[in-house]
Amino acid sequence: MKLEITVLAIIALFAALFIYQSSTGVHEWAGADDQSEKVISELTGGTYEPWSRPVWEPPSGEIESLLFALQAAIGSLIIGYFLGYYRGAMRKKGAPMEGEGEARSDA
Amino acid sequence: MHIMEGFLPHPWWEIWFALSLPVLAWGVYKMNKMVKENREILPLLAVSGAFVFVLSSLKMPSVTGSCSHPTGTGMGAILFGPWITAVLSAIVLIYQALFLAHGGLTTLGANIFSMGIAGPLIGYLIFKLANRSGRNMYLCVFLAAMFADWTTYVVTSMQLALAFPAASGGIAASFQAFMAVFAITQVPLAVVEGAVTALMFKYIVQLRGDVLVRLKVANDSTIKLLREASS
Numbered sequence: 001m002k003l004e005i006t007v008l009a010i011i012a013l014f015a016a017l018f019i020y021q022s023s024t025g026v027h028e029w030a031g032a033d034d035q036s037e038k039v040i041s042e043l044t045g046g047t048y049e050p051w052s053r054p055v056w057e058p059p060s061g062e063i064e065s066l067l068f069a070l071q072a073a074i075g076s077l078i079i080g081y082f083l084g085y086y087r088g089a090m091r092k093k094g095a096p097m098e099g100e101g102e103a104r105s106d107a
Numbered sequence: 108m109h110i111m112e113g114f115l116p117h118p119w120w121e122i123w124f125a126l127s128l129p130v131l132a133w134g135v136y137k138m139n140k141m142v143k144e145n146r147e148i149l150p151l152l153a154v155s156g157a158f159v160f161v162l163s164s165l166k167m168p169s170v171t172g173s174c175s176h177p178t179g180t181g182m183g184a185i186l187f188g189p190w191i192t193a194v195l196s197a198i199v200l201i202y203q204a205l206f207l208a209h210g211g212l213t214t215l216g217a218n219i220f221s222m223g224i225a226g227p228l229i230g231y232l233i234f235k236l237a238n239r240s241g242r243n244m245y246l247c248v249f250l251a252a253m254f255a256d257w258t259t260y261v262v263t264s265m266q267l268a269l270a271f272p273a274a275s276g277g278i279a280a281s282f283q284a285f286m287a288v289f290a291i292t293q294v295p296l297a298v299v300e301g302a303v304t305a306l307m308f309k310y311i312v313q314l315r316g317d318v319l320v321r322l323k324v325a326n327d328s329t330i331k332l333l334r335e336a337s338s
Contacts, residue, residue: 001337003245003305003306003309003337004306006302007302007303007305007306010298010299010302011299011302011303014167014295014298014299017170017295018168021168021170021172022168025172027168027172027173028172028173029168029172029173029174030173030174031166031173031174031175032171032173032174032175032288032289032292032293033109033110033111033209035173035288036110036267036285036288036289037111037114039267039281039284039285039288040114040267040271042284043271043272043273043274043281043284044271045274048114048116048271050111050112050113050114051113051116051213052112052113052211052212052213053112053113054112054204054208054211055204055205055212056205056206056208057208058206058207058208064207064208067206067207068164068166068207069164071160071161071163071164071199071202071203071207072160072161072164072165074157074160075157075158075159075160075161075162075164076157076161077157078153078154078156078157078160079154079157079158079161079307082150082151082153082154083154083310083314085150086150086314086315087314090314
């Protein structure tokens with residue numbers, strides 16, 4: 001449990017940092033990728049034109065976030081499936097593991 | 108960290124492809140061989156790939172007032188080494204280039220190099236070194252994943268600096284400008300990524316410590332110790 005608590009604390013700290021920052025100033029929260037585009041145009045004096053365009057662009061921000069969410073969903077599904085499968089397989093074998101206590105009491 | 112479509116001029120996009128493609132081919136070869144020899148690793152391979160999928164979809168706010176995303180490559184690098192992780196990253200990068208206009212096909216070589224090769228390679232080396240010194244394994248995982256993430260963005264800054272040297276100050280000056288955008292934004296994200304990867308690693312130790320032994324990530328006695336410590 002020690003590791004879980006440490007990780008939670010780090011995430012909480014990260015969230016606190018964000019809350020503090022967004023309450024103290026006005027930020028765009030733009031993507032770093034877009035910002036690098038600005039740096040490029042500063043460095044080249046605005047002369048650089050990208051020489052190719054994306055093959056397809058999500059037609060709106062909603063559709064873009066749909067596809068990002070889909071990416072995360074596919075990933076989490078795979079992780080959850082296999083870890084759950086292993087957990088179940090292990091419990092069946094009767095190997096001792098964390099969280100096993102509750103499982104035995106309802107068996 | 109993805110360099111956007113069309114934003115790497117000739118000859119840089121070709122150079123990064125030339126560097127990335129052989130590594131990618133070697134990674135595909137290694138991956139096939141590994142899976143053929145040992146089918147049991149397949150689920151963990153899928154989990155590592157999925158981990159890259161999840162983490163690289165999360166755009167998180169950072170101290171610079173802008174957003175960036177973690178890479179998730181540390182896990183694959185620790186379990187399977189940097190070559191195979193290059194393949195996992197390439198899959199994600201192609202998905203994002205095709206469906207999200209995030210990154211691009213012409214900059215794919217450069218993006219595979221930073222996210223799939225340079226980051227995982229550093230992460231892998233740090234894990235091996237830290238682990239040899241006998242430190243807590245989760246701490247080693249944390250450090251490896253954190254630096255894999257951060258290195259990726261440093262390399263991206265370098266790639267852009269090489270392609271766009273400043274009129275005064277040259278490559279060094281533009282490297283600084285790109286580092287200010289990418290590397291500083293990335294520091295808190297890299298810390299979070301390191302922590303989450305360490306936690307994920309803990310669950311893998313608990314569930315498939317035997318595969319970790321077979322992959323030579325850890326030895327039997329270490330796994331036993333880690334399991335006892337957590338139960």
